Amino acid sequence: MLYRTSGQFKTSYVADMALFPVRQDAVLLAIILAFAWVILPLTASEFAFQTLLIPILIYSLAAMGLNILTGYAGQLSLGTAAFMGVGAYACYKLVTIMPWMNPVVAILLSGVFSAGVGVMFGIPSLRIKGFYLAIATLAAQFFLVWLFEKWGWLYNYNASGAIQVPNLEMFGVTVAGPTASSHVQYYVVLAIVSLMTMLCINLTRGTLGRTWKATRDMDIAAELIGINLMKSKLTAFAISSYIVGVAGALFVFMWRGAAEPNLFDIPLSFRILFIAIIGGLGSVLGNYLGAILIVGLPVILNTLPETFGLPISSATVEHLNVMIVGALIVFFLIIEPHGLARLWALIREKLVIWPFPH
Amino acid sequence: MDFLNSILVKPFADMFEAPDFLMQVLWEGLVSGILYALIALGFVLIFRSSRIFNFAQGIMVVFAALTLVGFHQMGVPAWISVVLSLGVMFVLAVSIERIVLRPLVGQPDIILFMATIGITLFLIGFGELIFGGENKMMITEELGIPTGEFIFEPFGGFLLLEQKDVTAVAVAAILVVALLMFLNKTRMGRAIRALGDDHQAALSVGISLQTIWVLVWFIAGIIALVTGIAWGARAGVSFALEVIAYKALPVLMLGGLESITGAIIGGLMIGLLEKLFEIYWGQPLLGGNTETWFAFVLALFVLLFRPQGLFGERIIERV
Numbered sequence: 001m002l003y004r005t006s007g008q009f010k011t012s013y014v015a016d017m018a019l020f021p022v023r024q025d026a027v028l029l030a031i032i033l034a035f036a037w038v039i040l041p042l043t044a045s046e047f048a049f050q051t052l053l054i055p056i057l058i059y060s061l062a063a064m065g066l067n068i069l070t071g072y073a074g075q076l077s078l079g080t081a082a083f084m085g086v087g088a089y090a091c092y093k094l095v096t097i098m099p100w101m102n103p104v105v106a107i108l109l110s111g112v113f114s115a116g117v118g119v120m121f122g123i124p125s126l127r128i129k130g131f132y133l134a135i136a137t138l139a140a141q142f143f144l145v146w147l148f149e150k151w152g153w154l155y156n157y158n159a160s161g162a163i164q165v166p167n168l169e170m171f172g173v174t175v176a177g178p179t180a181s182s183h184v185q186y187y188v189v190l191a192i193v194s195l196m197t198m199l200c201i202n203l204t205r206g207t208l209g210r211t212w213k214a215t216r217d218m219d220i221a222a223e224l225i226g227i228n229l230m231k232s233k234l235t236a237f238a239i240s241s242y243i244v245g246v247a248g249a250l251f252v253f254m255w256r257g258a259a260e261p262n263l264f265d266i267p268l269s270f271r272i273l274f275i276a277i278i279g280g281l282g283s284v285l286g287n288y289l290g291a292i293l294i295v296g297l298p299v300i301l302n303t304l305p306e307t308f309g310l311p312i313s314s315a316t317v318e319h320l321n322v323m324i325v326g327a328l329i330v331f332f333l334i335i336e337p338h339g340l341a342r343l344w345a346l347i348r349e350k351l352v353i354w355p356f357p358h
Numbered sequence: 359m360d361f362l363n364s365i366l367v368k369p370f371a372d373m374f375e376a377p378d379f380l381m382q383v384l385w386e387g388l389v390s391g392i393l394y395a396l397i398a399l400g401f402v403l404i405f406r407s408s409r410i411f412n413f414a415q416g417i418m419v420v421f422a423a424l425t426l427v428g429f430h431q432m433g434v435p436a437w438i439s440v441v442l443s444l445g446v447m448f449v450l451a452v453s454i455e456r457i458v459l460r461p462l463v464g465q466p467d468i469i470l471f472m473a474t475i476g477i478t479l480f481l482i483g484f485g486e487l488i489f490g491g492e493n494k495m496m497i498t499e500e501l502g503i504p505t506g507e508f509i510f511e512p513f514g515g516f517l518l519l520e521q522k523d524v525t526a527v528a529v530a531a532i533l534v535v536a537l538l539m540f541l542n543k544t545r546m547g548r549a550i551r552a553l554g555d556d557h558q559a560a561l562s563v564g565i566s567l568q569t570i571w572v573l574v575w576f577i578a579g580i581i582a583l584v585t586g587i588a589w590g591a592r593a594g595v596s597f598a599l600e601v602i603a604y605k606a607l608p609v610l611m612l613g614g615l616e617s618i619t620g621a622i623i624g625g626l627m628i629g630l631l632e633k634l635f636e637i638y639w640g641q642p643l644l645g646g647n648t649e650t651w652f653a654f655v656l657a658l659f660v661l662l663f664r665p666q667g668l669f670g671e672r673i674i675e676r677v
Contacts, residue, residue, distance in 0.1 A: 325483075
């Protein structure tokens with residue numbers, strides 16, 4: 001009823017390729033943005049900020065980075081957490097060496113370092129493919145986490161071996177560190193994530209995105225039509241690692257407040273891979289849907305026993321959580337292997353032609 | 359010069375100075391190498407017959423070992439617990455095939471791979487729920503595994519071989535030979551290999567996909583149980599064991615995803631080399647604990663020269 005495309009005629013190619021070919025999409029997005037920028041910050045509690053809103057945004061961003069690499073360029077990576085770690089440690093070094101630096105600039109710069117490391121570990125992708133490459137990215141995962149632990153310079157040789165986020169100010173407002181307020185941090189995260197999302201949408205629609213998709217679908221064929229595979233794969237690694245690195249810096253500076261090397265261990269990599277796959281590979285929207293599911297689910301499961309008054313210990317709940325998340329992953333893969341984004345696309349199609357079946 | 363000396367000369371000088379210690383290191387490497395090879399074998403079997411990259415193999419090791427110890431703690435005699443655990447692994451194989459794999463037949467590889475990660479999470483949660491997260495003792499003595507030591511004195515030095523390690527190596531060798539016999543000499547084994555070569559051709563001559571899948575997952579379960587017993591006897595049984603599952607991955611890369619020989623030789627190579635590197639280069643020069651990444655980096659370098667691993671099938675691509 002409300003979601004109708006009739007009457008919206010496209011009279012030029014430009015209109016056909018527009019960001020919002022359907023007017024309702026733009027309206028929907030405006031509503032979501034209004035929620036994210038105005039309504040949620042006014043109504044959400046401290047708990048909601050810390051357990052839902054901020055982590056969902058950060059995880060979506062990390063998944064978006066991975067999605068560029070895996071969903072668009074077709075290079076499966078299991079080392080996402082390590083690249084997040086590179087971003088986080090780079091950001092830590094930047095703000096401790098140059099304390100006068102604007103923290104947002106530091107966060108955006110730290111992605112550059114992780115992009116560099118990403119390209120380095122992406123070079124084998126020119127020769128290694130498929131699962132072999134996936135295992136090869138594990139080399140990055142294990143090596144980098146080991147490096148975070150052993151290279152004292154990275155954490156300024158402090159005794160705990162962990163990095164602590166200092167209090168950082170921007171225009172007189174504390175944005176990171178123990179005294180920063182959740183509202184401010186939420187807005188910083190939201191601003192950066194919105195910016196990155198816009199960047200991603202346009203990148204994937206443009207020449208570069210089409211090059212990636214050709215590489216993903218069949219790299220030899222892509223090469224035959226004149227695509228430079230090296231350029232295509234390495235730019236995918238660079239941009240993906242950049243976004244992942246920024247997400248890692250946000251992860252530590254805007255949410256966790258401190259980080260040990262094992263925070264960036266392989267379970268985090270898998271978590272982000274789950275988000276990207278359950279959300280839908282090769283889609284930007286999917287990352288948000290996946291993140292909402294994977295971050296929100298444990299929170300809901302944790303509160304359920306209390307609301308029903310069930311006498312279950314927290315350890316049991318923890319184990320049940322892991323079990324249910326595992327089962328749900330399998331369940332979602334079975335009902336829709338292409339992810340939640342595809343589910344939304346199907347719903348949209350149905351809405352457009354409703355009430356007719358075809 | 360000092361730097362080059364400490365990398366290129368000193369480690370080898372150390373090796374020659376204390377050959378008995380070198381032999382001890384090699385033995386330790388050999389034992390862990392055999393166990394890596396066993397886990398990798400489970401992967402290879404499943405990958406060959408279904409192109410599924412079974413990430414859950416490592417967790418199956420832990421799960422099998424926990425089931426065994428769990429049954430024994432309930433008062434079941436050791437050998438009956440082994441039989442019961444095998445039963446549990448069979449039920450697991452059937453349910454994975456029925457519930458997870460059958461609806462996902464024909465999906466892209468990455469989806470099946472994710473599904474096995476889902477299975478991994480499920481098994482971790484399920485195992486911890488039932489057996490608890492703490493470290494458990496493997497029932498080594500109850501199973502009749504000797505726990506003494508052999509002590510040798512080569513080159514006037516000292517070499518200590520634990521009898522349970524010797525047993526583990528022997529059992530692993532027997533298992534590998536039995537598996538090779540099974541794959542090469544029996545009808546079922548040939549069916550598994552046929553399915554690995556060409557799915558559709560195998561289906562058209564009447565090989566049942568479902569039966570074979572249950573069978574390979576069950577064999578992977580048996581391998582998991584043996585590995586679990588052997589590794590559990592060394593380090594106790596807990597979910598911390600899953601890290602060794604990751605070690606099987608570079609073994610696969612090095613040996614090739616399809617090759618059984620590759621899994622065995624790759625496992626031994628990685629076991630030996632990572633121990634040598636850790637003791638002679640890692641600990642003195644890099645601050646130790648290099649075992650977490652050495653295998654991966656080694657495999658990565660080998661792959662740069664042979665993208666299909668040392669023994670993998672040559673990758674032929676057509677447009």
